[in-house]
Amino acid sequence: MSSLSLYDTLTRTTSEFVPLKKGEVGIYLCGATVQAPPHIGHVRSGVNFDILRRWLTKSGYNVTFIRNVTDIDDKILHKAVHEEMPWWAVAMKYERAFTDAYAALNVLPPTYEPRATGHVTQMIELMQLLIEKGAAYAPGNGDVYLEVRKLSSYLTLSRQKLDDLQPAADADETYKKDPRDFALWKAAKPGDPSWPTPWGPGRPGWHLECSAMAHQYLGEAFDIHGGGLDLIFPHHENEIAQSEAAGFAFAKRWLHNAWVTASGEKMSKSLGNSLQVHELLKSVRGIELRWYLGSAHYRSMLEFSHEALAESATAFRRIEGFLTRSVEILGTQPTPVISQAFTDAMNDDLAVPTALASISEALRTGNSAITAGDQAVIASAANEIRGALEVLGCDPFDPAFATAAAGEDMTAALDGVIQLALAQRTAARERKDFAASDSIRDGLAALGITIEDTAQGPRWSISRDGK
Numbered sequence: 001m002s003s004l005s006l007y008d009t010l011t012r013t014t015s016e017f018v019p020l021k022k023g024e025v026g027i028y029l030c031g032a033t034v035q036a037p038p039h040i041g042h043v044r045s046g047v048n049f050d051i052l053r054r055w056l057t058k059s060g061y062n063v064t065f066i067r068n069v070t071d072i073d074d075k076i077l078h079k080a081v082h083e084e085m086p087w088w089a090v091a092m093k094y095e096r097a098f099t100d101a102y103a104a105l106n107v108l109p110p111t112y113e114p115r116a117t118g119h120v121t122q123m124i125e126l127m128q129l130l131i132e133k134g135a136a137y138a139p140g141n142g143d144v145y146l147e148v149r150k151l152s153s154y155l156t157l158s159r160q161k162l163d164d165l166q167p168a169a170d171a172d173e174t175y176k177k178d179p180r181d182f183a184l185w186k187a188a189k190p191g192d193p194s195w196p197t198p199w200g201p202g203r204p205g206w207h208l209e210c211s212a213m214a215h216q217y218l219g220e221a222f223d224i225h226g227g228g229l230d231l232i233f234p235h236h237e238n239e240i241a242q243s244e245a246a247g248f249a250f251a252k253r254w255l256h257n258a259w260v261t262a263s264g265e266k267m268s269k270s271l272g273n274s275l276q277v278h279e280l281l282k283s284v285r286g287i288e289l290r291w292y293l294g295s296a297h298y299r300s301m302l303e304f305s306h307e308a309l310a311e312s313a314t315a316f317r318r319i320e321g322f323l324t325r326s327v328e329i330l331g332t333q334p335t336p337v338i339s340q341a342f343t344d345a346m347n348d349d350l351a352v353p354t355a356l357a358s359i360s361e362a363l364r365t366g367n368s369a370i371t372a373g374d375q376a377v378i379a380s381a382a383n384e385i386r387g388a389l390e391v392l393g394c395d396p397f398d399p400a401f402a403t404a405a406a407g408e409d410m411t412a413a414l415d416g417v418i419q420l421a422l423a424q425r426t427a428a429r430e431r432k433d434f435a436a437s438d439s440i441r442d443g444l445a446a447l448g449i450t451i452e453d454t455a456q457g458p459r460w461s462i463s464r465d466g467k
Helices: 040-058 074-083 087-104 116-132 206-218 229-245 269-275 286-294 306-330 340-347 352-372 375-392 399-430 434-446
Strands: 005-008 013-016 024-029 062-067 144-146 182-187 202-204 221-228 250-257 260-262 449-454 457-462
Touching: 005 250, 024 040, 024 206, 040 062, 040 087, 040 221, 040 250, 040 260, 040 286, 040 375, 062 206, 074 087, 116 144, 116 182, 116 202, 116 206, 116 229, 144 229, 182 206, 182 229, 202 206, 206 221, 206 229, 206 250, 221 229, 229 250, 286 306, 286 375, 306 352, 306 375, 340 352, 340 375, 352 375, 399 434, 399 449, 399 457, 434 449
Parallel strands: 024 062, 024 221, 221 250
Antiparallel strands: 005 013, 144 182, 182 202, 449 457
């Protein structure tokens, strides 16, 4: 039986995963900065680490999974001005958009989902400790900085040289001992939200938030810290710096997922408007979008195209079609079974592409068995495929997807019934039986269905006002 090996960004090596506490795994994943709707570049991280979590759980571990929400940030404050909303309303609006996107892609809710603004007390305590240890300083203007030259281990994650760095552009350099020192706390500015501290009112620096929350929920040491490649520097580097300066062992292993790219460029707000999750879900189902995002190795770039997404969705529907036929033939849903080939692939640093090859082989075997009428082989193949899909979060029998499918089926059925009524209404109008036409319209209206006559024919919608 193979054991799980995972890559570590810190050592640049793949090694056997051994948890700090037998049978227990603590994971901290940097979550969303909630200042815009999520695009697929954002949620790829959620899908990749959800697969890791599911595999660890399937392997017998009790997993504590923390995914934070950064709900105070320069970008959120800027968006609040642009949208003419309170900053906290902007944060909640987009936090809900992320929650909806995760749910649509069947990303399991985290064990705890702490918000930065709910942990200012822990941040103040951490800053006090860092100042006491001589690693941080408060110059008197309300800011608090970490003195990076005092840290021998600084930049070990990104493997950069301190003197090669540009000055940290997170605060005015005037009060810094070194321009590369970074802000743990930022003094209040007129009109901005602030919290009281011993050094004056202000708000937290981005890096401080995650160190404080990881310590609060996972303790001084935990197994895995995750996030996107773009977070290695400065965010994760600075998390390590302030945590280790406080005397915490912090993360034992670092995992980073690669980006979704479009035309070779990292997904960003400027590229992502048409690739927002809610837009893509108009053309593919959540299970198909998840299948696509999870199909590449988590450390490999995923070059997005609508053609590739469509091809991936078609491939998934072939797998889904086999499982549907197996139920029709066998009269029961498959029982999830994890094959040795799938196990070996997932234990090799979550080699999902290799795992998908094992699914393809089981699919080929299962389809041949259908042709041959071999029910035992059909069952075996279906069980293996469902076991793999369960770990990948793409089990079509999962209630998370079954509910969505039921909604789609009900909408389709309702559309069929209404179209019949509209056809009868059109026929009545053509024969100038306006009493019958109006009766059909009024009957639909009484059921909450609004009819709009357009140049392309009548359209229907469900009334939103309840009338």
